[in-house]
Amino acid sequence: MWLLKRGSWLLFLKLTVGLGSLWMLYLASHLDTDKVSGFTRSHSWLEYTDEDGGPEKVCNCSGILQRDQESLEQAKLLTLTKTFRKRIQIPDEFYINETQDCRNFKLRRKYLTFPLSKEEEDFPLAYSMVVHHKVQNFERLLRAIYAPQNIYCVHVDKKSAPSVTSAILAITSCFPNVFMVSEAVSVVYAGWSRVQADLNCMADLYNASTKWKYFINLCGQDFPLKTNLEMVRMLQSLKGSNSLESESLPAEKRWRIHYVHNITDGKIKTTKELKKPPPFNLPIKSGSAYIVVSRGYVGSVLKDSKIKELTNWFKDTYSPDELIWATIQRFPGVPGSKWPNRKYDQTDVNAFARLVKWAGHEGSQDSESAVYPECQGNHVRSICVYGAGDLQWLLQNHHFFANKFDTDRDPIAVFCLEKHLRHKALAEAE
Structure with missing residues (x-):
């Protein structure tokens, strides 16, 4: 019976949607028919739910995004407890074990393995991701920006711990359009090697595909503020121009x-x-x-x-x-x-690329010298590591990505962003 149903689906797809609908072919060949027919009615099975989170799932993301004080206080108190801080640590070996079965890994983690729209499919993007630690941060970033039409080059610092390199290699190996850079370098802070890492990925991406339209470079502690479709539409509006400070x-x-x-x-x-x-x-x-x-x-x-x-x-x-x-x-x-x-001249505030809160530019809303409100997380090297209280402000801006996030310290901000962006992406698709 299943074979008959599956064959009928494939015949229907070939006759009605043509080559452009690769996402439906994926569904027909990888999921059961009830889930396929469910997809035509709703994307709910791809939504992130509380069950997809860790100990941070007890927080009220809707309240946090609306800056509800009770929800924000609950989130802040939770991040201060020793039990919570211990439970949010995920060892590198976890990702090595989880990716032994790539298909199950992608299903469990709800990766979008098909384009959500023809518009996105026709406008692929290329990413360089320079990483040196925090595998959990990297995997959640990859999942948030992943789309099969895009292409991703990952550069892991040669000085990184072997477990970090092995875990990230295991993750990237599960995707045909995600690869490790052909030549990694040992990155020195403020030195030329940081540029060389991106240059090496640029060359690999340029040679790997002629289809992508724009290049975006990231580090492991970035996180998106826009869906892939929103970024595609904003990039189309540039009409070939670049957006950078x-x-x-x-x-x-x-x-x-x-x-x-x-x-x-x-x-x-x-x-x-x-x-x-x-x-x-x-x-x-x-x-x-x-x-x-x-x-x-x-x-x-x-x-x-x-x-x-x-x-x-x-x-x-x-x-x-x-x-x-x-x-x-x-x-x-x-x-x-x-x-x-x-x-x-274009400032970082006006460019699409990255939203960063520098400690020296923070201040109250009535301050003429302040560029943005005070950090609700903590600071590392004068840069705000965002907390849950920063989310509403972040999402009011036009930037594609924000820096920095740290799931080892406060995964609540990332969890609520993940849920918000996935819900928005699926709503756009419907």
Whole structure:
């Protein structure tokens, strides 16, 4: 009986939906007929429920997203208890064991293994994900952004613990469009290696597929604020332009490019040797390590001889990841770029790429100097690690991603975001 039903489904699909509906073929061949027919009526079986969460599932996400004080206080008190903090720790070996059966892993974790719309299927994205620890963070980020039409390159720091590398390799091996970078590097904070990690993934992604439209780079503690469809539509509105921070270099940061910097004992050191001026008399711009750029921009980075010369010049600067992409964005002839005149400067607040709360820019709403409200989580290196109380504000912004989240410290913020975005994505599909 099952074979007859399954054969009827496949015949129906071939006759009525054609090649574009790959997602239905997946359903017909991998799930029972009751669930397939249920999908045509509702996406409820793909919703994240409280049962999909860990100890954080006791929190009221609806109340948290509405900034209900009782819900927020409950969440904050929960994160302070020793029992909770112990229960949220997931060892790397868990992911190695769980991915022994990839099909069951993807089903249990409710990965979206089919495009939710033709619009998304026709507008694939490419991701670089640079990771060095916190496997749980990485897996939940991957699940939140995963779609089969997209392509993902994962760079694990060569210094990472063997268990981290093994766990992430096990996860990526379950997906045909997710792969480990062909050449990993040992990343040094504020050194050139951080750029090289993304460059290596850029090259792999560029060579792996000609179909993707935009490149987005992430780190393991990012999390999306938009559904894939929302990002696709916002990128379509750019009409080939890029969206990244690119501003005039502040005076207090000019030392970063005036002196030669070397790596000594795994740390970057400033020397007294002056650097030569940048090639082509190009003004160096200030920006972020995180970008949203077109395939054409990536092609220029990889192939243009002048940009390669500029790239070599950046190799002994301090924190070149916060300079190079912003400067290339103002390089004449680069697809999607802007003129170098400061009238075309774009701040991190206006760019799509990344929303970060810096401690020095936080403040009350009535403060003229404050850029954003005070962090409701904690700070690491002057960056807010978001708590549940930050979610409503985060979702009011237009950015694609926010940084930082830490499931080892406060998984509630991530859990509520996961549920919100999945519900929104499925509602869009219906």
